[in-house]
Amino acid sequence: MAENDATSLVRRAFVVLACFSTSDRELSLAQLVARTGLPKATLHRLAGQLIAAGALERSGRNYRLGVKMFELSGAVWAQRVLRDIAMPFLQELYEQTRETVQLAMFDGDAVLYIDRIRGHNTAVLPTFPGGRMPAYCTALGKAMLAFSPAETVNGIIARGLIPLSPRTVTTPNLLIAQLRSIQRTRIAYDAEESVSGVCCVAAPVLGANGRAIAAVSVSATTPRARRLRAESVRSCATRIGQALRDHSPGA
Amino acid sequence: MAENDATSLVRRAFVVLACFSTSDRELSLAQLVARTGLPKATLHRLAGQLIAAGALERSGRNYRLGVKMFELSGAVWAQRVLRDIAMPFLQELYEQTRETVQLAMFDGDAVLYIDRIRGHNTAVLPTFPGGRMPAYCTALGKAMLAFSPAETVNGIIARGLIPLSPRTVTTPNLLIAQLRSIQRTRIAYDAEESVSGVCCVAAPVLGANGRAIAAVSVSATTPRARRLRAESVRSCATRIGQALRDHSPGA
DNA sequence: GCGACGCGTTCCGGACACCGGGACGACATG
DNA sequence: CATGTCGTCCCGGTGTCCGGAACGCGTCGC
Structure with a gap:
């Protein structure tokens, strides 16, 4: 050890x-x-x-x-402010989708889950506020990686894309192609790449400099995932980003 | 110091x-x-x-x-389980009321806030998950005190009821009378006792032994508070209590 | 029953990680 | 320039921490 x-x-x-x-x-x-x-x-x-x-x-x-x-934990300011500001928007996204909504930040190579809203009968996820998952195989992580410095992405690839599920993308070129697409669409998908049986749509919350501060996602069991609306997620993330800028101009 | x-x-x-x-x-x-x-x-x-x-x-x-x-903080099991189980019910309560919903536990003499759902334009509260407030002057605290051992209540009274707002109840007899009423009705009120301009309705989440495990509340600015429905809060708390018992039989 | 094993708790001589006063450089103010 | 406050660093001293060993308890297999 x-x-x-x-x-x-x-x-x-x-x-x-x-x-x-x-x-x-x-x-x-x-x-x-x-x-x-x-x-x-x-x-x-x-x-x-x-x-x-x-x-x-x-x-x-x-x-x-x-x-x-x-x-x-309540006194960790970055998480608290983000959570506070994002909550009304997350709540609305939950009402629109009726599926599990999650908010996450990027920390090291991982997604750090900040908050989650779920209802009865929503997908059971292994994630929870305070929990972490590798960025490269989660929609939340990819949404943020796509708007992170290239060194960050390269570092993660160099450290290895270890499979988390049978569907995890482990080839660097495929991951990079996904990130390219996310940069254009501002929508990331996780098709059972991190958790078997669960699909996820995520969008990055961008700061004034175009870098990802956080990301928002909606997750559902695979049969229900076709109803996930990318536009709702993207809109939610965009509005959170704006609310953060309103809260701390210059950030 | x-x-x-x-x-x-x-x-x-x-x-x-x-x-x-x-x-x-x-x-x-x-x-x-x-x-x-x-x-x-x-x-x-x-x-x-x-x-x-x-x-x-x-x-x-x-x-x-x-x-x-x-x-x-994500690995603090008691808070995590309570939060996980309570979330769908809190979410429903928010939708019913459109006011700030809070979940808290009792710790020492204080209320420890566990989770919170708020929307746009809801009351601005000084409380946040991880934060604390004295139990005797918050609806959440009183809801739990009413279903706590008498020694707990007597201890708090002995240590003094310091006013937090101009409306804080500071006479032991009045607090005890309030707790008696809460034991009958399972509803506690905070009429600007903890935060000026804010009213709150709370209900205890009871364990199998009839003791309070946690409590749920809805808070609103005073002009909007007359619309708060005690029955919704009480029902939410009762169902959380049942869900907790289903989750850990014997607890 | 007996011995072996694993567990958590306690003891105690030794040592080294920690202590904190003081010195120093940077910055702000009068 | 002198003074005050701040944060950083140094270093001799020491007390808090270290960890091996002993112990009691419970369990299990023979």
């Missing part, structure tokens, strides 16, 4: 917290040891300190993230 | 992170020093470590919370 190279306590603390970022609700001390490579006694003490700080909680003999981590 | 008693580095780290939990988007090193009482060199180093961990970011000479803090 590369993370046991960490010598700084703060770094170690966040390595431990990050262990919970996957699908695990709770982890035992032994599991944390296995994941971080930190010595058991060290980890036990660190976990105790994280509990005292509210970052972790006990659940029986297991640990889970504490409410403090939720609370601190 | 009481927090400078902290000797554990983890504790100090979270004291620093908590400085951003208020309304400040960014803080300078000097402001962090003033707020935490930690020595400047110590703080400078700690902030650097938090940056390395992704918990803080630089913005010019200032600091702000980093994207990592948003990302970790």
